Amino acid sequence: MTRPFHHPRLEEITLDGLLHALSDPIRRQIVFNLVGCEGKSCNKTFEGLAPSTLSFHYKVLRETGLVRSEKKGVEVINFIRKEEIESKFPDLLKKVYQFHHPTNVKEQ
Amino acid sequence: MTRPFHHPRLEEITLDGLLHALSDPIRRQIVFNLVGCEGKSCNKTFEGLAPSTLSFHYKVLRETGLVRSEKKGVEVINFIRKEEIESKFPDLLKKVYQFHHPTNVKEQ
Numbered sequence: 001m002t003r004p005f006h007h008p009r010l011e012e013i014t015l016d017g018l019l020h021a022l023s024d025p026i027r028r029q030i031v032f033n034l035v036g037c038e039g040k041s042c043n044k045t046f047e048g049l050a051p052s053t054l055s056f057h058y059k060v061l062r063e064t065g066l067v068r069s070e071k072k073g074v075e076v077i078n079f080i081r082k083e084e085i086e087s088k089f090p091d092l093l094k095k096v097y098q099f100h101h102p103t104n105v106k107e108q
Numbered sequence: 109m110t111r112p113f114h115h116p117r118l119e120e121i122t123l124d125g126l127l128h129a130l131s132d133p134i135r136r137q138i139v140f141n142l143v144g145c146e147g148k149s150c151n152k153t154f155e156g157l158a159p160s161t162l163s164f165h166y167k168v169l170r171e172t173g174l175v176r177s178e179k180k181g182v183e184v185i186n187f188i189r190k191e192e193i194e195s196k197f198p199d200l201l202k203k204v205y206q207f208h209h210p211t212n213v214k215e216q
Contacts, residue, residue, distance in 0.1 A: 015204070015208060015209075016132065016133060017131075019128075019204070020127075020128070020131040023123075023126075023131060024124065095200060095203040096200075100123060
C-alpha cells in the first residue's frame with residue numbers, strides 16, 4: 001500500500017515556507033504552470049529535468065502547502081492551492097509572478 | 109588590511125536571491141528594521157542571537173543585494189538598498205512586509 005500524500009493545513013502554511021519554495025525558478029515555473037489548470041500529472045516531465053529532481057520539487061511544493069497531489073489510479077494529479085493561499089496571503093503569488101521569468105524548463 | 113564588502117550590482121540582484129533571503133524571519137526582521145533608518149550598526153545585537161549568527165544573516169543580505177554595509181572606523185553601518193530594489197521589483201518588499209510577523213528577536 002502506498003502512503004497517502006501529506007498536505008499541511010492552511011494554518012500551517014507559513015510565509016517562510018512559501019518564500020523558500022518560490023525562491024527556486026523551477027518550482028515557480030511548476031506553480032505558475034498549475035495556476036488556472038485543472039491539475040497536471042506528475043508523469044508529465046520538464047525538458048532536461050530528471051524525474052527525481054521533479055519529484056523533489058513537487059515534494060517541497062506539497063510540504064509548504066502550495067500544491068495538493070492526488071493519486072488517481074497510477075497517475076498523480078497536482079493542483080495549486082490557489083484559493084487557500086490567496087485567502088491567507090492575498091496577492092503574494094501575483095506579486096511574485098510579476099517578476100518571474102519563465103525558465104527553459106518546459107512541460108512536455 | 110580588511111577586505112571591503114562585496115555588493116552585487118543591481119542587474120545581478122535576482123528574484124531567486126531576494127525570496128531566499130526573505131524566507132528567513134530573522135533576515136526579514138533585519139530588513140524591515142533597516143527600512144526608514146539612516147543605517148544601523150552591525151554592533152547592535154538582537155536579543156538571544158549569537159553575533160556569528162547575525163553576521164551570517166547580514167552576509168546573506170549583502171550577497172543577495174538587500175543590504176549595503178559600510179565600514180566607518182571600527183563600526184559597520186548597514187543600509188537597506190530600498191530604492192534600487194524598488195526600481196527593479198516594485199512593491200515586492202511591501203508585499204512581503206504585509207505578511208511578516210515581527211519575531212521575538214529585538215534590536216538592543
